[in-house]
Amino acid sequence: MEVPSCQSRSSYDDCKKTADWLLVRTKQRPRVAIICGSGLGALADLIDDKMVFPYQDIPGFPTSTVAGHAGQLVFGKLQDRECVCMEGRFHYYEGYSIHTVTYPVRVFFLLGVETLIVTNAAGGVNGSYNVGDIMVIKDHINLPGFCGQSPLVGHNDDRFGVRFPCMSDAYDRNLRTLAIQTAHEQNCGGFLQEGVYCMVVGPTFETIAESNILQRFGADAVGMSTVPEVVAARQCGLRVLGLSLITNKAVTDYDSNEKANHEEVLATTGLRARDLQRLVRHLVTKI
Numbered sequence: 001m002e003v004p005s006c007q008s009r010s011s012y013d014d015c016k017k018t019a020d021w022l023l024v025r026t027k028q029r030p031r032v033a034i035i036c037g038s039g040l041g042a043l044a045d046l047i048d049d050k051m052v053f054p055y056q057d058i059p060g061f062p063t064s065t066v067a068g069h070a071g072q073l074v075f076g077k078l079q080d081r082e083c084v085c086m087e088g089r090f091h092y093y094e095g096y097s098i099h100t101v102t103y104p105v106r107v108f109f110l111l112g113v114e115t116l117i118v119t120n121a122a123g124g125v126n127g128s129y130n131v132g133d134i135m136v137i138k139d140h141i142n143l144p145g146f147c148g149q150s151p152l153v154g155h156n157d158d159r160f161g162v163r164f165p166c167m168s169d170a171y172d173r174n175l176r177t178l179a180i181q182t183a184h185e186q187n188c189g190g191f192l193q194e195g196v197y198c199m200v201v202g203p204t205f206e207t208i209a210e211s212n213i214l215q216r217f218g219a220d221a222v223g224m225s226t227v228p229e230v231v232a233a234r235q236c237g238l239r240v241l242g243l244s245l246i247t248n249k250a251v252t253d254y255d256s257n258e259k260a261n262h263e264e265v266l267a268t269t270g271l272r273a274r275d276l277q278r279l280v281r282h283l284v285t286k287i
């Protein structure tokens with residue numbers, strides 16, 4: 001298994017080379033990109049007229065280290081809408097630099113993508129959330145960012161966007177409304193939430209004290225991804241929709257015997273993957 005390079009490599013020229021390499025190999029010009037979270041990669045199976053690029057074949061692209069993660073970029077049509085789908089994402093906890101984690105998003109921008117849909121598995125911090133709920137992300141808390149781990153730290157290339165991008169509108173209001181409408185149409189209304197996602201680095205699940213802090217911070221869900229990609233996407237002007245699948249409940253009580261674990265996360269994504277896929281598939285046609 002490859003040991004990921006911690007070197008930053010997301011310069012404009014690097015990303016442009018990768019994007020240009022892809023553009024000469026596919027006729028597709030997707031306006032929508034989708035990043036599939038843990039266990040949610042089956043979304044790519046619904047894509048028609050597929051053109052698949054394993055990450056290791058794409059010049060400059062990072063490669064996946066997690067066993068069982070497909071690690072490929074899938075171009076094609078979802079309900080007749082051209083899109084590009086990342087099957088397997090890069091997590092900071094795998095040892096990639098925060099700039100490498102966001103490399104694909106900048107490539108999407110250079111491919112002409114305008115809308116980014118990110119999905120993830122997350123722990124429910126809000127006590128009223130149930131395992132299996134789908135949460136439309138309304139806002140995020142960038143905990144790694146509080147500690148200096150932002151993909152925008154370092155030299156700013158204005159071709160990607162401004163030095164100090166606004167994040168108060170990170171999750172597009174119209175897309176959120178559309179997602180909620182579509183969820184109701186697709187019979188997902190009974191397990192739909194809208195809330196705040198907090199990113200932690202992981203790979204440990206939270207202690208009880210940490211989960212209690214997150215609750216007091218105003219987080220509704222916690223996970224180990226998404227926020228760096230959203231920050232990079234917003235800097236270069238992509239519209240963003242984020243969807244979290246609540247795969248487990250954060251443990252906030254010292255008398256509880258529950259323990260978060262990766263098997264539970266994957267089991268829940270397995271149960272709800274179809275609902276999430278249906279939601280995204282119908283949503284894409286309305287964007």
Ligand code: HPA
Pocket residue numbers: 121122123124200202205206222223224247248249250260265
């Ligand atoms: N914490 C952090 N990340 C997660 C969790 C969790 O409880 N569940 C799925 N991803």
